Amino acid sequence: MxxxxxxxxxxxxxxxxxxxxxxxxxxxxxxxxxxxxxxxxxxxxxxxxxxxxxxxxxxxxxxxxxxxxxxxxxxxxxxxxxxxxxxxxxxxxxxxxxxxxxxxxxxxxxxxxxxxxxxxxxxxxxxxxxxxxxxxxxxxxxxxxxxxxxxxxxxxxxxxxxxxxxxxxxxxxxxxxxxxxxxxxxxxxxxxxxxxxxxxxxxxxxxxxxxxxxxxxxxxxxxLSQWNQLRNQAAQIYDQGLKSGRDNKVVPMTNLAQEGHVYHLYVVRINEASSMTREQVQDFLKEKGIQTGIHYPIPCHLQPAYKSLGYQLGDFPQAEMLCEQILSLPMYPGIKSEDIAWVVEQISLI
Structure with a gap:
């Protein structure tokens, strides 16, 4: 500079x-x-x-x-x-x-x-x-x-x-x-x-x-390459921890790129099997000191500014479903494995 x-x-x-x-x-x-x-x-x-x-x-x-x-x-x-x-x-x-x-x-x-x-x-x-x-x-x-x-x-x-x-x-x-x-x-x-x-x-x-x-x-x-590798490694720890729960309430997004996925975000779905809504899960995790995000809560076709495109509710059911279920968990280079384990442990309680 x-x-x-x-x-x-x-x-x-x-x-x-x-x-x-x-x-x-x-x-x-x-x-x-x-x-x-x-x-x-x-x-x-x-x-x-x-x-x-x-x-x-x-x-x-x-x-x-x-x-x-x-x-x-x-x-x-x-x-x-x-x-x-x-x-x-x-x-x-x-x-x-x-x-x-x-x-x-x-x-x-x-x-x-x-x-x-x-x-x-x-x-x-x-x-x-x-x-x-x-x-x-x-x-x-x-x-x-x-x-x-x-x-x-x-x-x-x-x-x-x-x-x-x-x-x-x-x-x-x-x-x-x-x-x-x-x-x-x-x-x-x-x-x-x-x-x-x-x-x-x-x-x-x-x-x-x-x-x-x-x-x-x-x-x-x-x-950047090292940071991306650290993100990918953190995602693998998340995946393993969440899959070991075996209750299918919280489902990670599928990685088809293996090591090539750079995990800008680590996103899961809070699906119908969960007794909690996504907002309740967010509130529960927030009480435990775990910040989460939603990327993105409203699909493009339902944004008020773009009604002129001519789409309506029901036109894109998969996108609409994801916008209601997705939740982004903490993800950054260098996140500690014990922190990931803590997040996974709290998720297992929902």
Missing amino acids: AAVVQRGDFILGKSLKEFEAEFAQASGVNYGVGVASGTDAIALGLQACGIIEGDEVLVPANTFIATVIGVIQAGATPILVDCDRHTALIDLNLAAKAITPKTRAILPVHLYGQMVSPKALLDFAQAHNLIIFEDAAQAHLAQREGYMAGSVGMAAAFSFYPSKNLGAFGNGGMLITSDQEVAQRVQTLRNYGAPKKYYHTEVGKNSRLDSLQAAILQVKLPH
């Missing part, structure tokens, strides 16, 4: 250029373009990939609303798709049924830190002639089937919100791609639509990852 201050290159400075290259390389692609947020990475990235007004983009119904906002800001229409109840990832069989002549892209969300199957995605996109644009906001350096998160499709969006596995000291995001033209267009769009100073070829916006944030992220990046 002191070096950035000394140089005075706070916008599009040396640290940003270095971090863009380093994060892209770590993610298995050629280019990174730092922007102001993960939402902007989706919106500008989709535009750069050729998505225009009138196009449709397939999006899971159970994602953070930023995914939908990014599609809308790109001028396209989000077409929501239900998820698999065991993984919470987009159901590609249902996605195939949602395709229309206007569908141009699929935007898989690597939710909770687990990638959607790259091989299945590539087969799906080829079969239906669609662009793959990944929302990898929760999946920094996640892996599956030999692919890194962000390396499967034409481009991908990441968030560096402070709570992410790789978090800044404020907001930030990045578009990564191996397509030089996509990278160059996002560089233009993020900077007022100007490929060079005072020369504006597109209607862009002001969306740049600050050099200070990039400098902080650059220092943290070399530690």
Whole structure:
């Protein structure tokens, strides 16, 4: 941070250029373009990939609303798709049924830190002639089937919100791609639509990852793989402890990526077999000093601001069910095994 201050290159400075290259390389692609947020990475990235007004983009119904906002800001229409109840990832069989002549892209969300199957995605996109644009906001350096998160499709969006596995000291995001033209267009769009100073070829916006944030992220990046491994190891301890209960009241989300799951969140379902509601479980754990979260309590199609999309209650039953049952347990690099055991022990009492 002191070096950035000394140089005075706070916008599009040396640290940003270095971090863009380093994060892209770590993610298995050629280019990174730092922007102001993960939402902007989706919106500008989709535009750069050729998505225009009138196009449709397939999006899971159970994602953070930023995914939908990014599609809308790109001028396209989000077409929501239900998820698999065991993984919470987009159901590609249902996605195939949602395709229309206007569908141009699929935007898989690597939710909770687990990638959607790259091989299945590539087969799906080829079969239906669609662009793959990944929302990898929760999946920094996640892996599956030999692919890194962000390396499967034409481009991908990441968030560096402070709570992410790789978090800044404020907001930030990045578009990564191996397509030089996509990278160059996002560089233009993020900077007022100007490929060079005072020369504006597109209607862009002001969306740049600050050099200070990039400098902080650059220092943290070399530690990320180890932090992800610690998260994965903690999840394995959780899984083992919860499975040993054998009462099926609290069910962990299924991990199909094995060591490649980076567990931004560790999510369980409080299902129908439990005598407590999820809110009662939360209150019980809170009394024991255990903080939990819900990611996310309302599916996108039931958000008041997006009634215009035309969906209603019952349209996506799996997403709706998950939003009523899911609970995020404490998860961070270095969480102690005895702390996990304490959480599991308290859960066994519900």
